[in-house]
Amino acid sequence: MRLPMLRSKAQSVRMPLWLAVFSAAVVAFSGCTTQRLSPGEGYADVPGGRVWYRVVGGGAKTPLLLLHGGPGVPSNYLNPLAALTDERPVVFFDQLGTGRSDHPDDQSLWTINRYVKEVAAVRKALGLEEVYLYGHSWGTILAAEYMFTRPSGVRGLVFASPALSIPRWSQDAAMLLRTLPLPTQQVIARHEAAGTYEAPEYHEATMEYYKRYLARRQPWSADIEQTFAQLNPAIYVYMNGPSEFSLTGTLKGYDATPRLKEINVPTLFTGGQYDEATPETVKYYQSMLPGSGLAVIENAGHLTMQDEPDRDVAVLREFLHRLDAR
Numbered sequence: 001m002r003l004p005m006l007r008s009k010a011q012s013v014r015m016p017l018w019l020a021v022f023s024a025a026v027v028a029f030s031g032c033t034t035q036r037l038s039p040g041e042g043y044a045d046v047p048g049g050r051v052w053y054r055v056v057g058g059g060a061k062t063p064l065l066l067l068h069g070g071p072g073v074p075s076n077y078l079n080p081l082a083a084l085t086d087e088r089p090v091v092f093f094d095q096l097g098t099g100r101s102d103h104p105d106d107q108s109l110w111t112i113n114r115y116v117k118e119v120a121a122v123r124k125a126l127g128l129e130e131v132y133l134y135g136h137s138w139g140t141i142l143a144a145e146y147m148f149t150r151p152s153g154v155r156g157l158v159f160a161s162p163a164l165s166i167p168r169w170s171q172d173a174a175m176l177l178r179t180l181p182l183p184t185q186q187v188i189a190r191h192e193a194a195g196t197y198e199a200p201e202y203h204e205a206t207m208e209y210y211k212r213y214l215a216r217r218q219p220w221s222a223d224i225e226q227t228f229a230q231l232n233p234a235i236y237v238y239m240n241g242p243s244e245f246s247l248t249g250t251l252k253g254y255d256a257t258p259r260l261k262e263i264n265v266p267t268l269f270t271g272g273q274y275d276e277a278t279p280e281t282v283k284y285y286q287s288m289l290p291g292s293g294l295a296v297i298e299n300a301g302h303l304t305m306q307d308e309p310d311r312d313v314a315v316l317r318e319f320l321h322r323l324d325a326r
Contacts, residue, residue: 036058036060037058037063037091037126037127037128038055038058039055039056039057039089040054040055041053041054041055044093044121044122044125044126045121045125046096046118046121046122047109047114047117047118047121048096048104048106048109048118049096049101049102050101050102051095051096051101051102051118051122052099052100052101053091053092053093053094053122053125053126054091054092054093055089055090055091055092056082056085056089056091056092057082057084057085057086057087057088057089059085059086059087059089060088061087061088061320062088062130062131062132062155062320062323062324063089063091063128063130063131064084064088064089064091064131064132064133064320065091065122065123065128065131065133065134066081066090066091066092066093066139067119067134067135067136067139067140067143068092068094068136068137068139069137069138069139069161069163070095070098070137070138070139070231070236070239070240071095071098071110071115071138071235071236071239071251072097072098072231072232072235072236072239072240073098073138073227073232074094074098074099074226074230074231075092075094075098076099076224076226076227076230077224077303077306078092078136078223078305079092079223080223080305080306080309080312080313081305081312081313083309084313084316084317084320087317087320088320091122091126093122095115095118096114097110097232097234098230098231098232098235099230103232107238110235110238110239110250111250112141112145112251112254113145115142115145116142116145119142119146120146120149120151123151123153128153129153130153130155131155132154132155132156132157132158132323133147133154133157133158134157134158134160134316135158135159135160135162136160136161136305137160137161137162137163137277137302138163138239138251139160140159140160140161140162140163140164141163141164141254141256143157143159144159144164144256144259145256147262147263147265148259148262148263154265155265155266156265156268156319156320156323157263157265157266157267157268158267158268158270158316158319159268159270159285160270160271160305161270161271161272161275161276161277161302161303161304162277162281162282162285164256164257164260165254165255165256165257165281165285166247166251166253166254166255167252167255168255168257168284169276169277169281170245170247170252172277172278172281173245173247173276174245175278176209176212176213176245177209177245180205180208180209180212184205184208184209187201187204187205188202188205188206188209188245192242192246197242197243197246206243206244209244209245210244212274213244213274213275213276213301213302214244214302215301215302215303215306215307216274216300216301216307220306221306223306224303236249237249239251244276257284257285257288260288260289261288261290263289266292266322266323266326267289267291267292267293268293268294268295268315268316268319269282269283269285269286269289269292269293269294270282270294270295270296270304270312270315270316271295271296271304272296272297272299272300272302272303272304272307272308273296273297273298273299273300274299274300274301275300275301275302276301276302279296282294282296293319297311297312297315
């Protein structure tokens, strides 16, 4: 909350010197901090409709804003990151068209540029003048493109299981597919060639891939099950494609790697040992941003916060503590 500035020089002259100095210091301090957030949920207006948000925790430390994956996937699976709310507010929100947010039927809304404006609108609605930004999977594309706009007040950035080059993601996916049993590979190849993505046999085969490289802990948590239940397939297929390894949507040529060096805030790259974003690829991205950090979560797939929540949260907490101390 900003304190009102003094209205005129005449008024300031009449103030006692000690009060003028104190007031100026308070104004300067309040201008570089974020309004204290209160726990709760609501809706924020963004280009194209309203998005649902939830603020968890209310500590005095810089808030963490979460950008979930997808596109078209809600934020439910990120729930384990609420463990960080013992120290700071953590802001969850479902991007437009997903989960509890509005679901407009308009393909013109499903662009990177509009999603970037959505992030800016959420920050403005919640008064997030200073913030740490966390993007996961597709959310790393969104975080990168948002950072390329040079926003003020972003004190640090996490690229979790990044998808910063879709051509490279496709190469990794092809390699990971070859680790599946040959009959499973043949089922996937047959249905993709025929375009029969809705076939039960195809879904069963893709689940073998997802249980190895998306989320390895079995059975899947209620968070993951709810995420899949609330997925918006229209957005997912339009922007991504019919599966995690059949990338035919509008993002298929996306590659942020030439611009990563433009990011000028402390950045951490994370990923799972068995991630769809392979450790080799995450290390490659990290090499594109001098001074950034890297952490690989052992025994985890793409959803590191679900497979190894304690370790994942510990890595994030350590990074945020270092930034808090700056």
